[in-house]
Amino acid sequence: MRHADDALNTYETISDSWITRSEQIDIEGLYQPVRDLLPPPPANVLDIGAGTGRDAAWFAAKGHPVTAAEPAARLRSAGEALHAGKAIEWSDAQLPDLxxxxxxxxxxxQVMIGVWQHLPEPQRPPAMKRLYELASEKGRVVMSLRHGPGAPGRPVFPIDAPATAELAKANGFSVLRSVLMPSMQEWNRKEGVEWTWLVLEALPR
Ligand SMILES: C[S@@+](CC[C@H](N)C(=O)[O-])C[C@H]1O[C@@H](n2cnc3c(N)ncnc32)[C@H](O)[C@@H]1O
Structure with missing residues (x-):
């Protein structure tokens, strides 16, 4: 049976070329579907499943204090080295409890880019509850939800975008945006991978 940690294990041994490709993604294009909904600096940013810290560094450069939560030591240490000297605090916090x-x-x-597909269904409700606990007043959550196959050997679990939006609403969020986008990466596009971008906002407690 597939297990959540199976995906994490693959990130522990990820290739140097994956790290290079990840850093090369056009970040302005990546965030284009939600750019207008990102808060102005300085906003406390939490990048969950931060990978190599590409996005964390982008937010830090804009003047945001950033925490990059990345449970895979391989990616965390790569990110710390690649983005040394930037205003990023690294953590090994892991969903669902962080x-x-x-x-x-x-x-x-809170941003969570390409992470939700690695969480098995039973971990998603406690993870969403935790996102709300961590949100400041009117705090926003930006999530990209992967649809389609995973990379070879890396387990992913299906995501129902409307059900994810409903789960968010049941946990105290309003949904500001839900938009389906093609993948930016060539391999993913060929495999038919698409992404739903969700932006959530915490309702008053
Ligand atoms: C496809 S990568 C995306 C990385 C980064 N967000 C980006 O866009 O480049 C998926 C990330 O999710 C992380 N991840 C997997 N399971 C996780 C969990 N339970 N909690 C937090 N992060 C997790 C992996 O370690 C990996 O960094």
């Missing part, structure tokens, strides 16, 4: 984050931390903007 327990390694400081108690009482609140974030104006």
């Amino acid at each position: 327990g390694a984050l400081g108690a009482g931390n609140r974030y104006d903007c």
Whole structure:
């Protein structure tokens, strides 16, 4: 049976070329579907499943204080080296509980790009609840939801975008945007991978 940690294990041994490709993604194009909904700096940003820190560095360069949560040590250490000297605090916090984050931390903007497909269904409700706990007043969450096959050997679980939006609403969020986009990466496009971009906003407690 596939297990959530199977995907994480593949990131622990990910190739140097994957890291290079990840860093080369056109970040302005990546965030184009949600750019207008990102908060102005300085906003407390939490990048969950931050990978190599590409997005964390982009937010830091705009003047946001950023926490990059990345459970895979291989990616975390690559990111720390690639983005040394930038205003990024690294953490090994892992969904669904993100327990390694400081108690009482609140974030104006949580981003989770290409991560939700690695969470098995039973972990999604507690993860969504946790996102709401971590959100500041009117805090936003930006998630990209992968549809289609995973990379060879890396487990992914199907995502129903409307069900994800409903789960968010049941946990205290309003949905500001839900938009389906083609993949930016050639291999993914050939395989028919598409992404739903969701932007959530925390309703008052
Ligand atoms: C496709 S990569 C995306 C990385 C990065 N967000 C980006 O856009 O380049 C998926 C990321 O999710 C992370 N991940 C997998 N399971 C996770 C979990 N349970 N909690 C947090 N991150 C997880 C992986 O370690 C990996 O960094």
